[in-house]
Amino acid sequence: FGAEAVDALHALLGLGHRPLAPRRARPAIRIDRLFAEPIGSTAYALKRLAEMAAEAGERLAERGQGGRRFEAIFFRSDGLAFPLRVETGLPVRDAPSILRLMRERIDALSDPIDPGFGFDMLRLTVPLAEPMAATQLALEGGEARKGESVAALVDRLSIRAGRGRIQRLVPCDSHIPEQAQLALPAVEARAPVDWGPVGEPGDPPLRPIHLFDPPQSIDVIAGVPDGPPHRFRWRRALHDVVRFEGPERIAPEWWRAPDGAIEGDSIGKTRDYYRVEDARGRRYWLFRHGLYGAETPDPGWYLHGLFA
Template identity: 80%
Template sequence: ALEGDALALGLAPAMSLADARAQEPGLRVFDLDPHADQDWLERLCDGCARYTPVVALDPPHGLMLDITGCAHLWGGEEALARAAADRLEGAGLTVRHALAGTPEAAHALARFPTAPAPDEDAAVRRLPVEALGLEPDSATALRRAGLRTVADLAARPAAALAARFGEEAVDALHRLLGLGQRPLAPRRPRPALRVERRFAEPMASTAHALQVLEEMAAEAGEHLAERGQGGRKFEALFFRSDGLAFPLRVETGLPVRDAPAIMRLVRERIDALSDPLDPGFGFDMLRLTVPRAEPMAPTQLALEGGTVRREESVAALVDRLSIRAGRQRIRRLVPGDSHIPEQAQLALPAIENRAPAAWPEWQEASDPPMRPLHLFDPPQPIEVVAEVPDGPPHRFRWRRALHEVTRFEGPERIAPEWWQARDGAVEGQSIGRTRDYYRVEDARGRRYWIFRHGLYGTEAAHPRWYVHGLFA
């Protein structure tokens, strides 16, 4: 990539670095960092949310804004586009923009500027075939066939174009001409609630911005209360005067609409940031959105507290821990719909999964099967000696120690979940054979839960044995 001054010196993007340095010894070179470029583009995308709620990334270096219904707030489409371009150029960026009726036309007109045309359709038809966004080989094939512009393609029958150059060329042509359209994928979906504050002068203090945000949280709570809802996800966007925006997201385990509770989580999030929230030349706009809201019924509180109060206290603790340590590190055990022992319970993010009111009870008349206090995941392999191949273990070696079996119970057979099998394997599992479990006790009174993996003859010639758990 080259800046404008480098292009003016006669340098070209395809030129080697050695040739460029020979032509211009004082050339400044920077390493390409795609991740930093993507992060910068996403921040610009968030910053352009001040103009319209529907902003999408247009990789590798573009943004797409749907300004339908928003242009009148800025004095028209041209005024809105000029305001956005001026703000980005003020941040040191080189901006090319275009207004069109479809995303594909705007994309092409911004990247392939043409001579002034009487209308959008005429401007689009003057574009080169490269504006279709096809692969380089396809664009070269079109040019070799004498089709150099969009107008040349539009004059040909669609069936003939599809037969020679493929359906992709016809689809791209139709989208560019407005005969078809691919919907935008906005970076942020439409929230359930949104509250904004704009300032006449940029606010250079983060503390003052948080005070305003608390007022906005109280206003959002009032709107949620009118709907009988509470928020599960909140997002605060701090818009800087240089065009960038910094998002802060918090989640809750239970619906909330209390402003102090929301702000406590926001401050926890700010304290957990690796880089502090930088106001730069000041924040000129704040936005608080509620992407996810759920019904929140009134609760009756007992004087001595009770289960409702305890549930709210635990949920508040989970919210704060998830923000500090990360949502994937704070987990809660929930029952799993599986009879495979290591999948009978799942460790899921606690902030997304409420604690079950009660674990499912054993539905059969007999007692539930005994399970060890400690479970190994994955099971640990052992060497077993049995009197008969498919019989109970007589002795086994585990961790280089030999254990003589004095008593055993079993077998308890657990079949694989055949309904999830694909090509003989069980999806998401490393063990997909029948298991025969035994509860065994060695000469020193220690009890183990071991199993034989596979049936002799039908599933394995020499099934292996594993220790899966330890009893107290």
């Protein structure tokens, strides 16, 4: 039957090696530059890359878009290729900004780009592009570009420190406090985001600034088992409650019960949260874990967060 039948049999038995070569989607914009004579200077190659970035910016402007991801490949005359990729938190099409990020990426490389016998081809692609509207500059101070300057700083820090080192918190669709936010790389997360109701101006915050993960167990004295706390012990220190607000009842997510559990509970329990203040004016976020009588005969108490 020939070698093809043997290769097919080996593939079925898992003995053969048949690598996959998927067809990738074409990038939104692709610009190539071929050189008759190889370029032996990385600095000169970056100048040509700046021209390509300007051309890519013009194409993006014609489409009303901005790039979120840029990839540059330096092809050497001996067949080696040096790919570089940068990402941005906001769509950009400004050539100096793109080139600045490319330089940051090159400076962050542990093994610098070696031109060898020279680069005979450069390629710049924009795999990810999004709509980008024109922005109006402020007359004084550039206030209209303040958000863009912060995004540019985040992009540069992400390249220097690493993509996953610079993170931004984004809200999640969950009312369990420790699951209501998610840390994502800043170049992926979008800002601004809607964090829901924040209360009236001048009111105390609804949620503490600092959350303990996991919540810390405390000893509580209450008038009745399902009543507010009067005194609690945390880290061997006794705190007298002079003011409290609550309870704010948060039921477990029954469709994914283990997520509401604490310390290995197989099912989640109802939480009654209290915002309390001790005699020294320090404010805490406590909760009683479990409904007395209905879910547990002895509900536990936990300290979940500290207010400023």
